[in-house]
Amino acid sequence: MSGQNYLYFAKAKRHTYWKDISERDWFDWNWQIKNRVTDPLLLQKLLHLSGKETKNIQDSLKILRMALSPYFLSQIDMDDPHCPIRMQSVPTLYETIISKADHEDPLNEEEDCPVKGLEGVLTHRYPDRLIIYVTYQCSMYCRHCTRRRHAGETDIPTPLPLIEKAVDYIRKTKNIRDVLISGGDPLTLKTEYLEKIIKLIRTVKHVEVVRIGTRVPVVMPMRITDELITMLKKYHPIWINTHFNHPKEMTDLSSRACQKIVDGGIPLGNQTVLLRGINNHPLIIKKLMKLLVANRVRPYYLFQCDLSQGIEHFRTKISEGIEIIENLRGHTSGFAIPVFAVDGLGGGGKTPLGPNYVVSQSNHKWVFRNFEGLMFAYTEPKDYTYEPPSQMDKYIDEEDKKHILGVSEILSSQSNKVNIIPEGLARHKRRTK
Numbered sequence: 001m002s003g004q005n006y007l008y009f010a011k012a013k014r015h016t017y018w019k020d021i022s023e024r025d026w027f028d029w030n031w032q033i034k035n036r037v038t039d040p041l042l043l044q045k046l047l048h049l050s051g052k053e054t055k056n057i058q059d060s061l062k063i064l065r066m067a068l069s070p071y072f073l074s075q076i077d078m079d080d081p082h083c084p085i086r087m088q089s090v091p092t093l094y095e096t097i098i099s100k101a102d103h104e105d106p107l108n109e110e111e112d113c114p115v116k117g118l119e120g121v122l123t124h125r126y127p128d129r130l131i132i133y134v135t136y137q138c139s140m141y142c143r144h145c146t147r148r149r150h151a152g153e154t155d156i157p158t159p160l161p162l163i164e165k166a167v168d169y170i171r172k173t174k175n176i177r178d179v180l181i182s183g184g185d186p187l188t189l190k191t192e193y194l195e196k197i198i199k200l201i202r203t204v205k206h207v208e209v210v211r212i213g214t215r216v217p218v219v220m221p222m223r224i225t226d227e228l229i230t231m232l233k234k235y236h237p238i239w240i241n242t243h244f245n246h247p248k249e250m251t252d253l254s255s256r257a258c259q260k261i262v263d264g265g266i267p268l269g270n271q272t273v274l275l276r277g278i279n280n281h282p283l284i285i286k287k288l289m290k291l292l293v294a295n296r297v298r299p300y301y302l303f304q305c306d307l308s309q310g311i312e313h314f315r316t317k318i319s320e321g322i323e324i325i326e327n328l329r330g331h332t333s334g335f336a337i338p339v340f341a342v343d344g345l346g347g348g349g350k351t352p353l354g355p356n357y358v359v360s361q362s363n364h365k366w367v368f369r370n371f372e373g374l375m376f377a378y379t380e381p382k383d384y385t386y387e388p389p390s391q392m393d394k395y396i397d398e399e400d401k402k403h404i405l406g407v408s409e410i411l412s413s414q415s416n417k418v419n420i421i422p423e424g425l426a427r428h429k430r431r432t433k
């Protein structure tokens with residue numbers, strides 16, 4: 001592979017069932033949404049499924065609904081039962097199995113809602129950023145979806161009064177500088193409604209960045225229209241994160257969609273979920289990361305699969321993620337390497353994990369190992385103790401000093417905090433004073 005060809009894995013295919021659909025319809029995302037395959041019997045016909053497979057699909061649908069955009073369905077390899085596109089989009093009976101480790105809302109997104117009545121509309125967990133859910137519609141329902149308790153609940157977008165209420169909260173919460181628009185898939189909204197929402201958020205002066213999380217470049221790339229990009233460009237800085245999981249998803253159409261976004265001046269990141277049997281191989285992830293970068297998409301996160309209900313069959317060992325990072329760091333471009341993270345149960349938040357590179361340390365020396373196994377020392381300056389230099393003070397915002405918390409507060413020389421103690425510690429309860 002060389003040059004242009006490396007930008008995509010394959011030409012976008014079209015299932016023969018839709019061979020007579022005009023180009024105009026096929027490339028119209030409204031047509032794609034309207035013609036999503038939601039009926040197991042139609043799917044049976046299109047994918048030549050057995051009666052048993054179809055029955056299993058029907059039985060699994062009470063858990064999470066099914067919808068495949070004609071575009072995404074067309075990318076399925078008909079001869080491969082383990083086709084990564086198929087495994088992400090066609091339900092199986094495994095989804096009805098709830099394991100002991102499963103949780104309905106593993107990340108406590110509902111509990112971390114700061115406004116009564118906005119549960120499922122707003123999650124505020126981190127100090128300076130929050131998520132607003134603008135729809136629970138998607139063009140394709142990923143079988144590994146972590147927000148499956150809501151995904152596909154309704155095709156009706158979050159009503160404007162609720163969005164207004166959420167924006168009121170953002171307005172009075174001065175330290176929010178990054179608003180993440182998510183769902184569902186926000187790019188299934190009509191451009192006018194999405195613009196209304198972004199415009200509203202943009203009336204808040206302290207919001208610096210607006211981010212959109214969307215899988216549309218992967219599952220319905222025709223949604224990335226000139227009209228959409230022209231609208232988004234009016235509200236810069238806009239950032240987008242998308243969700244490629246496998247090299248096969250980077251068709252020529254997806255490639256064009258990504259580049260259109262980036263050409264609009266929108267930094268485009270990617271979040272991949274590690275999925276058993278789909279992408280849990282270091283060389284698959286490496287190939288995907290290289291394809292992303294060739295398309296100017298910056299790998300952002302590689303997620304350990306969450307503990308949502310009915311997706312245990314997709315989960316891998318955490319060590320696989322660490323091994324993947326071991327296979328990337330040093331072996332390929334630094335900007336082709338995502339952060340491998342586990343999203344903590346109960347709203348613990350994203351926790352980065354990776355191989356260890358520190359071999360040992362002494363008073364002045366550290367010994368590291370590199371990706372080749374080579375070891376080397378770093379000698380720290382002698383006769384030097386660190387004190388934050390006062391000449392920097394004038395460049396530091398007073399407001400920022402107030403928001404140091406957690407472990408960084410313990411580390412801060414400005415603070416007297418020396419520990420963080422979990423609530424209800426048994427050892428503390430035993431004490432008589």
Ligand SMILES: *Cc1c(COP(=O)(O)O)cnc(C)c1O
Pocket residue numbers: 123124125126129130131180350
């Ligand atoms: C992931 C997430 C964010 C964004 O986190 P980043 O690390 O900044 O991408 C914000 N809020 C919640 C609740 C999240 O889960």
Ligand code: SF4
Pocket residue numbers: 137138140141142144145146147148151183184185214215
């Ligand atoms: S696009 Fe996102 S929200 Fe929709 S089903 Fe896939 S993972 Fe879930």
